Amino acid sequence: MTAIISRLSAAVLLCMMLAACSTDDTPDTALDDGIDFTDRGRDVPSFSADSAFAFIEAQLAFGPRNPNSEGHRAASAWFTEKLREYAGRRAVFTQEFEHQGYDEVLDMVNIIASFNPTASDRIMLCAHWDTRPRAEHDDDPDARDTPLMGADDGASGVAVLLELARIMADNPPPIGVDIILFDGEDYGEEGDLANYFLGSRYWSANPPVPGYMPRFGILLDMVGGREALFPLEQYSARYAPAVQQEVWSIADELGFERFLNEPGMYVQDDHMILNEEYGLPTINIIHQSRQPGYGDGTWNFPPWWHTHGDDIEIIDRDVLGEVGEVLLELIYNRL
Numbered sequence: 001m002t003a004i005i006s007r008l009s010a011a012v013l014l015c016m017m018l019a020a021c022s023t024d025d026t027p028d029t030a031l032d033d034g035i036d037f038t039d040r041g042r043d044v045p046s047f048s049a050d051s052a053f054a055f056i057e058a059q060l061a062f063g064p065r066n067p068n069s070e071g072h073r074a075a076s077a078w079f080t081e082k083l084r085e086y087a088g089r090r091a092v093f094t095q096e097f098e099h100q101g102y103d104e105v106l107d108m109v110n111i112i113a114s115f116n117p118t119a120s121d122r123i124m125l126c127a128h129w130d131t132r133p134r135a136e137h138d139d140d141p142d143a144r145d146t147p148l149m150g151a152d153d154g155a156s157g158v159a160v161l162l163e164l165a166r167i168m169a170d171n172p173p174p175i176g177v178d179i180i181l182f183d184g185e186d187y188g189e190e191g192d193l194a195n196y197f198l199g200s201r202y203w204s205a206n207p208p209v210p211g212y213m214p215r216f217g218i219l220l221d222m223v224g225g226r227e228a229l230f231p232l233e234q235y236s237a238r239y240a241p242a243v244q245q246e247v248w249s250i251a252d253e254l255g256f257e258r259f260l261n262e263p264g265m266y267v268q269d270d271h272m273i274l275n276e277e278y279g280l281p282t283i284n285i286i287h288q289s290r291q292p293g294y295g296d297g298t299w300n301f302p303p304w305w306h307t308h309g310d311d312i313e314i315i316d317r318d319v320l321g322e323v324g325e326v327l328l329e330l331i332y333n334r335l
Helices: 010-020 049-060 070-087 151-170 198-205 234-239 241-253 270-278 317-333
Strands: 003-006 092-100 105-115 122-128 176-182 217-221 230-232 259-263 282-286
Touching (some): 070 151, 176 198, 198 270, 230 234, 241 259, 241 317
Parallel strands (some): 122 176
């Protein structure tokens, strides 16, 4: 693999280094139970589910965004420019790298935006922006080797983050917030974990800012599908229990019943890499369904997972809105 950090000014790099590296007044991020969450009585901006839905539509207009596709190249440029619009050109940069795929060299890119870059107190929000190059669970055998649109699995998490970025442009957050769009999460064939989570693996091994360690991270994956349920993902419960409980407590206070305070699956995803390879306490908000046949036999992924049913028709604005409102409450009033 090779990497290039592009369009990152020296001034912003210095700000991020000052913000990221440990100082006497920076919270101890090594111990998850040391994180302080308090209702501070602040005003919280409103989240627009309609705007988030439009961000999904915009992504789908590029077609499938699997690595090396035309949609992948066009979408990466669009994400970069959209985040520059919200965070400022000097606060957005790309981390480009190559990966040897099954029969091709993949050109890949993580896209990073920093809000309130001089703040020493920071959190990280992330999602994967690529889509799957195959649909192995599709009912049509002839369609299983064709790439997905990925309205939920990919686009929904990115859409929520883009809407948060739009909000933070007009309402500077009280803490530092770094948004990372990871590439290559969904490239691998089933059972071949070495070819999954490519962007988070590369980022963890090559952090753009040495010593970067925010309080915690939150990964969004499949956060827009109809009838979504969000039980407690179990790697999150293992590595970042205080963060997970705070997020689910906020959802409960807001009356969002789809955030279930009960154990869900262990889901192998980008957050597992951030926890185990980088040491950053990170939780995953991810759609799970009460269907037999996966994990412990109680939970499964939604029926459109890794099929061509993962298109705009299965997106529910209410789901997007609830996830966004929980995150806004966390960012603007609990930290």
